Each structure stands twice: as C-alpha cells, then as structure tokens.
Amino acid sequence: MNINTDRTARLIEVFSAIQGEGLNVGTRQIFIRFAICDLRCSYCDSAHTWVASDECRVEMTPGLRDFAMHPNPVDTDTLLAWVERQNVPGLHDSISLTGGEPLLHAPFLKQFLPQVRLATGLPIYLETGGHRPAQLQTILPYLDSVGMDIKLPSVSGEEHWEEHAKFLQACVRSQVEVFIKIIVSQQTDTADLERAAQLVAAVSPEIPVFLQPVTPLDSESHPNKELILAPTPAQVLDWQAQMKRALKSVRAIPQTHKMLNQL
Numbered sequence: 001m002n003i004n005t006d007r008t009a010r011l012i013e014v015f016s017a018i019q020g021e022g023l024n025v026g027t028r029q030i031f032i033r034f035a036i037c038d039l040r041c042s043y044c045d046s047a048h049t050w051v052a053s054d055e056c057r058v059e060m061t062p063g064l065r066d067f068a069m070h071p072n073p074v075d076t077d078t079l080l081a082w083v084e085r086q087n088v089p090g091l092h093d094s095i096s097l098t099g100g101e102p103l104l105h106a107p108f109l110k111q112f113l114p115q116v117r118l119a120t121g122l123p124i125y126l127e128t129g130g131h132r133p134a135q136l137q138t139i140l141p142y143l144d145s146v147g148m149d150i151k152l153p154s155v156s157g158e159e160h161w162e163e164h165a166k167f168l169q170a171c172v173r174s175q176v177e178v179f180i181k182i183i184v185s186q187q188t189d190t191a192d193l194e195r196a197a198q199l200v201a202a203v204s205p206e207i208p209v210f211l212q213p214v215t216p217l218d219s220e221s222h223p224n225k226e227l228i229l230a231p232t233p234a235q236v237l238d239w240q241a242q243m244k245r246a247l248k249s250v251r252a253i254p255q256t257h258k259m260l261n262q263l
C-alpha cells in the first residue's frame, strides 16, 4: 500500500472545531487529520489513526458533523475543495494539520500547503510528535506555527530526545512560531521533566511549554491496556515550579476540547 506519494495522502477526517490544546486553545480551526502514526504512546487517544484506513470522513458543513465518507487515498485537488468548502468567511483562525503523524505525509504536504495557503489565506498550524526533523525541513517554509511534543519515556513509552532537539532547533532557525506540549501522568519521572526543560532551555528559554495532564483512558478499550492516571494537583504544581527554574513560560492546561465535547 503506497501511503506517501506527493499527490495523495490517507486521511482520517476533515472537520471544523475548537482547538483544545496548547497556544491556539479556544481558536476555531479547520482540522485535517492524517492517517498513520509511527509512534505508540501509551496514552494515545487517537489509536484509530495508527493504520492506513481505506476511507475518511469529511464534514459537509462547518461544525454540523454531517460527515460523508470518501475513499482513501485523497489527492491534493480533492482536499483543497473540501477545505475551501469549510472556509466560511471570517469563521476560522487557522488550519490544523494533525493525526496520526502529519509529517509521514511530507511529500504530499509540500505540494498541498502552498495551494491551500493561496486559496484560503489561513495560517497553517502543524501538530506533531516532534520526532521527524528531516520531514519537517521539507515543509517548514509553508508553516506558520508548530506545536511539537516532547515524549517523556516514563509516560509515553517513547524516547526521542535527540530528534526532539534537532526538531526544535530547526523550528527556531526558521522563525516559525513554536511551542512544546508535554503529556504528564502520575507515572511521570521528574528526571524526564528536568531533561525536557534543559533541552528546551538549550535552544531558547523563551519557548512556551505546556504541561498537559493526561486525560485518563479506559484501560480495557485502549490497545496497550494500561491504566493511565492523571497526575495529582500537588504533582502538577511541583513540576511547573521545577520547570520554571529553567524556562520562562510553563503553563498547565488539560485537553479543553474534551470538556467542550469537541472531536
């Protein structure tokens, strides 16, 4: 199955919603959710995106959840038409590329992003695991902002320190707006957080960091079948204080789109 051409990509869904995380929290975005992820974070709430689905769903009217099903893969012209249909004047603040891991579709994005910028005039926001600096480089000129994860091994089960550092350095060199998201749970090792703080501070202590308490998952319905526990209030207070010794902006915000019943 070819998932990575420069003219087609496999998608999960296209819809209009309120961003629930990070620097753009509360803003209205057109979400393009790409299929496939190469990581397996223990807390993942998007495990349905891990595989290359044969179909995607597309919202017909912004915010009405009147989805129609379409076969995958999708070409650039088709996706452009779907985004233009969502782009009601004045409604959206930006376009969110999310997943899965959008950078697994970098050749497609390199073709698509200049077209969608020209057609909509909307800023482009990339939400990523922050572990694929080579693919990032190919689309950086077409991005306005990047929300990258730093995966803590004690929480996610993933370890990508070197890639995260290269990724962040590439963002700062390009002058794209960048912020960091770190998922924390009761299992968080403070040594991981210290290492993350030092990694960010070594690039720039001004880069905003968001500590995101994990949204507890039902262990039976999750592929890893692990019990994921949210941190205690005392843990969050302690971790924020610890990170603020090295960084200027460390905010603790849970996933607000879950509270608002967004997708």
Ligand code: SF4
Pocket (backbone or CB within 6 Å): 037, 038, 039, 040, 041, 043, 044, 045, 046, 047, 049, 099, 100, 101, 129
């Ligand atoms: S990077 Fe995101 S989509 Fe991929 S496994 Fe981790 S949380 Fe899930």
